[in-house]
């Protein structure tokens with residue numbers, strides 16, 4: 001193991017949170033993880049792990065010890081009989097894709113990116129879209145972890161079954177995950193058809209559209225009546241990629257867009273114009289693609305951003321979007337595009353946002369052009385109010401205001417999860433501010449005050465039509 005670094009600063013990808021741990025380690029073996037956990041427990045230190053650091057919150061932060069698992073990224077085994085693959089838990093999803101493909105396998109569904117580590121992705125119930133497909137946590141078949149006493153535990157439906165039910169979506173609270181087995185399927189290509197539709201068409205035909213493809217996603221553009229629907233289906237068709245000039249134009253436009261968003265920090269009344277321009281350049285026409293599954297599932301999330309995302313029962317989808325639209329129509333704050341609407345099948349993972357119910361995820365972003373702050377507080381507060389009124393559960397990786405009492409109302413197995421946590425971590429060495437704030441009774445979640453920007457966002461609605 002590399003020697004501990006006392007000068008390390010952790011920053012998440014979006015650079016919205018940072019912390020300075022007392023010591024930082026990069027273990028290469030499970031024995032080293034066990035030794036570190038025992039040392040932390042003896043010295044009364046908090047110890048947290050980060051994978052890719054892509055969570056848009058302080059979820060992995062610690063002022064005690066921090067570990068990164070990038071060096072524990074090896075394939076352990078592939079079982080071609082059951083199509084399951086076991087990896088060391090620090091492996092990134094993008095490292096898994098070529099290894100799986102070489103064995104004729106692929107993950108059944110992915111989110112927007114493949115940067116995440118396997119343990120980090122399942123920690124927060126990372127999801128893609130597709131009403132017949134669960135999130136990544138629901139595909140986990142085995143978890144191995146080092147608990148707070150330094151004991152290695154193998155967890156599956158047959159061994160430590162209660163720990164397994166908790167650890168498939170573990171939010172970093174149970175131990176240090178060292179191995180994960182995940183269900184795959186035979187490698188496949190996806191055909192994607194993306195086209196604009198009217199906002200009202202999406203709402204009126206929601207039930208039919210959600211089932212119109214294996215993986216359906218909507219991008220809704222505020223300041224407009226427009227939505228883009230993406231329909232993805234497995235196919236044997238040959239690869240079809242966009243022409244090179246289109247890809248280059250898109251890259252250039254991305255920087256122009258960033259520059260324009262930067263300008264709207266000071267001249268907010270131009271925001272609807274800017275969004276109109278980007279829409280007309282990139283979303284107003286039909287786009288048809290065929291490629292390997294991971295290349296189609298993943299997409300360009302552009303630059304650093306604040307994000308907020310909730311899972312609501314699927315039957316609330318149209319009503320929740322109408323409520324949100326009504327709030328945003330009169331909003332006295334800016335809204336960046338797009339609002340992302342995705343669907344996930346129910347599962348039996350205790351803290352999965354899709355535990356026991358098919359869900360619609362609604363996600364909002366506020367970009368940080370050139371990594372500069374933008375105000376998002378009022379948007380987040382209104383968004384959370386609407387999501388809560390529809391019985392929503394927040395994405396664990398993202399910032400939210402749910403306390404233990406709120407979460408206990410929407411997660412029937414929360415107390416079972418916390419009982420497992422206390423048993424596995426009697427000295428609370430994995431408890432950090434995030435977990436105390438949201439998971440323990442009496443925690444007080446807050447959203448930080450907005451940064452002050454001179455001349456920002458005049459107090460008037462910015463709504464206009466495309």
Ligand SMILES: Cc1cc2nc3c(=O)[nH]c(=O)nc-3n(C[C@H](O)[C@H](O)[C@H](O)COP(=O)(O)OP(=O)(O)OC[C@H]3O[C@@H](n4cnc5c(N)ncnc54)[C@H](O)[C@@H]3O)c2cc1C
Nearest residue numbers: 051052053054055111112117119120123126127172177397
């Ligand atoms: C651009 C972008 C796009 C995204 N797209 C999606 C999306 O489409 N769908 C979606 O659901 N989410 C999405 N996310 C969120 C992302 O999937 C989650 O934040 C995920 O948890 C990040 O994985 P990570 O490896 O970076 O974990 P980190 O952020 O590093 O850690 C997350 C949690 O896992 C814990 N952890 C990590 N490794 C271990 C380990 N080995 N043992 C124990 N605990 C561990 C950490 O302590 C922390 O509690 C996106 C994020 C970004 C920045």
